[in-house]
Amino acid sequence: MRSLLETVQITxxxxxxxxxxxxxxxxxGLLAIAEAxxxxxxxxxxxxxxxxxxxxxANLATALIGRLQLxxxxxxxxxxxxxxxxRLSDPIxxxxxxxxxxxxxxxxxxxxxxxxxxxxxxxxxxxVTQIAALAIKSGNGVLLKGGSEAVLSCEAIAKIxxxxxxxxxxxxxxxxxxxxxxxxxxxxxxxxxxxxxxxRGSNDFVRYIxxxxxxxxxxxxxxxxxxxxxxxxxxxxxxLITVDSKTQYPSACxxxxxxxxxxxxxxxxxxxxxxxxKIKNVEIRGxxxxxxxxxxxxxxNDADWSTEYCDLIxxxxxxxxxxxxxxxxxxFGSKHTEAIATTNLDAVETFSSxxxxxxxxxxxxxxxxxxxxxxxxxxxxxxxxxxxPRGPVGLEGxxxxxxxxxxxxxxxxxxxxxxxxxxxxxxx
Numbered sequence: 001m002r003s004l005l006e007t008v009q010i011t012x013x014x015x016x017x018x019x020x021x022x023x024x025x026x027x028x029g030l031l032a033i034a035e036a037x038x039x040x041x042x043x044x045x046x047x048x049x050x051x052x053x054x055x056x057x058a059n060l061a062t063a064l065i066g067r068l069q070l071x072x073x074x075x076x077x078x079x080x081x082x083x084x085x086x087r088l089s090d091p092i093x094x095x096x097x098x099x100x101x102x103x104x105x106x107x108x109x110x111x112x113x114x115x116x117x118x119x120x121x122x123x124x125x126x127x128v129t130q131i132a133a134l135a136i137k138s139g140n141g142v143l144l145k146g147g148s149e150a151v152l153s154c155e156a157i158a159k160i161x162x163x164x165x166x167x168x169x170x171x172x173x174x175x176x177x178x179x180x181x182x183x184x185x186x187x188x189x190x191x192x193x194x195x196x197x198x199x200r201g202s203n204d205f206v207r208y209i210x211x212x213x214x215x216x217x218x219x220x221x222x223x224x225x226x227x228x229x230x231x232x233x234x235x236x237x238x239x240l241i242t243v244d245s246k247t248q249y250p251s252a253c254x255x256x257x258x259x260x261x262x263x264x265x266x267x268x269x270x271x272x273x274x275x276x277x278k279i280k281n282v283e284i285r286g287x288x289x290x291x292x293x294x295x296x297x298x299x300x301n302d303a304d305w306s307t308e309y310c311d312l313i314x315x316x317x318x319x320x321x322x323x324x325x326x327x328x329x330x331x332f333g334s335k336h337t338e339a340i341a342t343t344n345l346d347a348v349e350t351f352s353s354x355x356x357x358x359x360x361x362x363x364x365x366x367x368x369x370x371x372x373x374x375x376x377x378x379x380x381x382x383x384x385x386x387x388x389p390r391g392p393v394g395l396e397g398x399x400x401x402x403x404x405x406x407x408x409x410x411x412x413x414x415x416x417x418x419x420x421x422x423x424x425x426x427x428x
Contacts, residue, residue, distance in 0.1 A: 026090075031086055033082050033136075044160070112139070133377070139399075144176065225256045232344040239273045255367065338359070379393055
């Protein structure tokens, strides 16, 4: 039995071979995976049903079970997502710079894979196919470590992926599934072999990963998203946006946790939105002014404004102005996705420029903040850092670049000294 280090080294070697394959060969492997997922969906659902049963028996959180559970439509979407990735343009070998520094001295900047990715996630077994597809498309090897609650689902999916790759030019070794906590801790220390760590899970989980590795980490710790309903607004439209942003998939990081409402519109809007939320079994926690208007609600406390519920719970706060809403969002938001509902384009412009977040949405649900919905095919995760990549991260976050300089014996000494040669610096 080989060691974890040997497994990582084999994946690294397989990734180098993958990066040399042409676009058609990588796409062929992806299409084989998509077909295999469709053919073996019963195996995936059977394994997942056992994982869900075990999670319920262990009294795991409702939000986690929601992320864990697969349905026939989700498995179908998994296969469709892999096909979508195959349809994307090749991210490898793109010439970003083509510049003559001097005659017969030409600089190019060419995109290339990162190398080996370590992706650690809680629940969400559908992440296996998303990440594997993006890794293969971008020429990277990937080590996948799912949570123990999803181990049977992840094993079933990984086995299907491996079998599909055996029918292609791609080595199955480019996608490896790890299953133990000890392996997770070990790969966090392999900065000489792993090029990027991508954690997906709760804020405590992501913060732990960030604090325990020297490998670059791409991800976000919190998903505290807001919807601000301005005083000039289509109330019925804003109600629909609110309900979808909270209830369409409440355990997702792009669902709203706080609803901010301008005081001038609060009586009319709350009278409509609260019954609509209650129909969806949302527990509502309101500020003192919200309670004055709707006394049967639960009171919000200071902790509610900084809590990611990942559940059917929503905090509501009445604010005096657009500026007050922006101040609240920049204080408590996680720089993920923030939305405004308004018909005032000046308010939209102010909100867009002054709110600090990866996604700024106007008159639409925050649930659109997703790599698949953005047309990325899938996503490896969401990044809330300011340096790119930011927001839903697809292929562009999995490639880097190299500078290629081609000359004919030129030396720097000729370009320095008392009579230096001049550079042409001409873009070709």
